[in-house]
Amino acid sequence: MAGVPLHLPTIAPMSDGPQRVLTEHGELTLEQIADLLPGTGEIMQSVGNAWWKCAYAARGGNWELAAYFARRVRGLQRKLSIVRPKYSGDLAAFEAEHVAAVLAACERKDRGAFDRSFDLAVDAANALHAKWGKSYIRWTLPAEPPRDLELSEG
Ligand code: HEM
Numbered sequence: 025m026a027g028v029p030l031h032l033p034t035i036a037p038m039s040d041g042p043q044r045v046l047t048e049h050g051e052l053t054l055e056q057i058a059d060l061l062p063g064t065g066e067i068m069q070s071v072g073n074a075w076w077k078c079a080y081a082a083r084g085g086n087w088e089l090a091a092y093f094a095r096r097v098r099g100l101q102r103k104l105s106i107v108r109p110k111y112s113g114d115l116a117a118f119e120a121e122h123v124a125a126v127l128a129a130c131e132r133k134d135r136g137a138f139d140r141s142f143d144l145a146v147d148a149a150n151a152l153h154a155k156w157g158k159s160y161i162r163w164t165l166p167a168e169p170p171r172d173l174e175l176s177e178g
Contacts, residue, residue: 034046042054042055045057061107062103062107063107063108064104064108064111067100067101067103067104067107068104070096070100071097071100071101072163074093074096074097074100075093075097075146075163076165076166076170077089077093077170077173078090078093078094078096078097078126078142079142079165080169080170080175081093081173081175082129082130082135082138082142083135083169083175084169084175084176084177085175085176085177086173086174086175086176086177086178087130087131087133087177088178089173089175090130090138091127091130091131094123094126094127094130095127097123098119098123098127101115101118101119101123102115102119111156114152114155118145118148118149118152121148122141122144122145122148122149123145125137125141125144125145126138126141126142126145128141129141129142146163146164146165149163150162150163
């Protein structure tokens with residue numbers, strides 16, 4: 025649109041002090057922007073939500089939805105590895121051992137294998153919470169299924 029000023033962020037030259045991004049609202053350093061990325065608590069809240077929906081999708085027989093949520097957990101945890109590299113080893117091992125087993129059970133539509141691998145994954149996640157000094161964070165499956173999604177087979 026001609027004549028409408030665009031307020032595109034620009035990156036200031038590196039020479040004087042930390043690199044700054046100029047927005048229409050003001051200046052932010054790259055460090056400030058990095059600090060504003062979702063942290064472990066925010067990402068884990070989303071992980072817990074997706075994990076809950078994964079379980080109930082499998083119980084309802086909507087295996088594609090269950091697999092979708094297992095992949096959501098995998099994607100969220102890969103993002104966490106980037107913003108908090110100290111967890112990357114544990115997250116990679118959790119993905120290879122537990123998320124992969126849950127996904128494989130979804131692909132085979134195998135409810136018995138799903139329940140076993142899901143329970144093992146929850147135990148492993150809670151052991152990792154304890155390892156990282158948060159033994160009081162014990163994830164548990166909510167008794168209520170989510171109400172915003174069709175959980176039965178299509
Ligand atoms: C499906 C598996 C997992 C579930 C359902 C889960 C769930 C949760 C939940 C609900 C929280 C509390 C979030 C909040 O503050 O509201 C949390 C925190 C946390 N989780 Fe997990 N988690 C899982 C796997 C993992 C794994 C693999 C790690 C690897 C290191 C991990 C490390 C942590 C840590 C360090 C916190 C504390 C957050 C903080 O320091 O702010 N979790 N998790």
